[in-house]
Amino acid sequence: MKCFDRKRAFRGGMLALLIHHPLFWGGIGSAAAEAVPGETAMGFTLSSEAFPPNGEIPRKYTCDGGDVSPPLAWSGLPAGTRSLALIVDDPDAPDPKAPKMTWVHWVLYNLPADAPGLPEAMQSLPVGTLQGMNDWKRTGYGGPCPPIGRHRYFHKLYALDTVLPDLHRPDKAKLEQAMAGHVLGQAELIGTYQRSR
Incomplete structure (x- = not known):
């Protein structure tokens, strides 16, 4: 014993x-x-001068306006960050009262770690940045265009410990798969929009 x-x-x-x-x-x-989805690494922030967190996205950044991308800025990247990825999506499609899918509006990856942000109505990508496909089956930004109700638009920025290979215009799922095991932190900015009738 x-x-x-x-x-x-x-x-x-x-x-x-x-x-x-x-x-x-x-x-x-x-x-x-790896960062848990929705969890923000200490000090890692994403913001926009166009709208506050959980605030209304101005019309000019939507399908009812110029449909141009909003300005975004970030700071406090985790140590060891080598590139960034950005996914903008809407989990309230088609109706916030009965959501059935998450609609993807923008997919970018291999944003350089030394880039401070993205300008409004971005015409050219930072050197090395690659684009993925949104749910309109095209690259680039597609602004809010909710068919009914007020939707939330999640701007999610991921700090990665690597530069990803060319994924040849991946969709959101393929990019997330490629990022697995490389996420050092995540910053998030939510905006809302409802179309006037």
């Missing part, structure tokens, strides 16, 4: 040492360390 207790104590002690050893987490680490 004493021998069994001693073995059990030894095994428990070794497990405790392993769990607290950095190499243990490094070995299984990227998934455990």
Whole structure:
């Protein structure tokens, strides 16, 4: 009985040492360390001078206006960031009272880590940036155009520990798959829009 207790104590002690050893987490680490969707890394922020968090997106950035991309700015990138990815989507489609899908408005990746943001009505991408497909089956920005009700538009910026290969105009799912295990942090900005009738 004493021998069994001693073995059990030894095994428990070794497990405790392993769990607290950095190499243990490094070995299984990227998934455990990856940012949880919706969680913002400390100090990593995404903002727009066009609208406040949870505020109304001005008409000019929607299908009812010029349908141009809003200005975006970010700061506080996590250490080790080598590139950024941006996904803008609407989880309230087609009706916020009965959502059935998430509509993707914009997909960008390999934004350079030293870029401070994106200008309004962006005409040319920062050097090295690649585009993915939105749900209109085209690249580029497509502004809010909700068929009914007030929708939320999630602007999600991901800091990655790598520069991704050319994914040849990926959709959101393919980009997320490529980013898996490389996300150091996520910043999020939500805007809303409802069309006037």
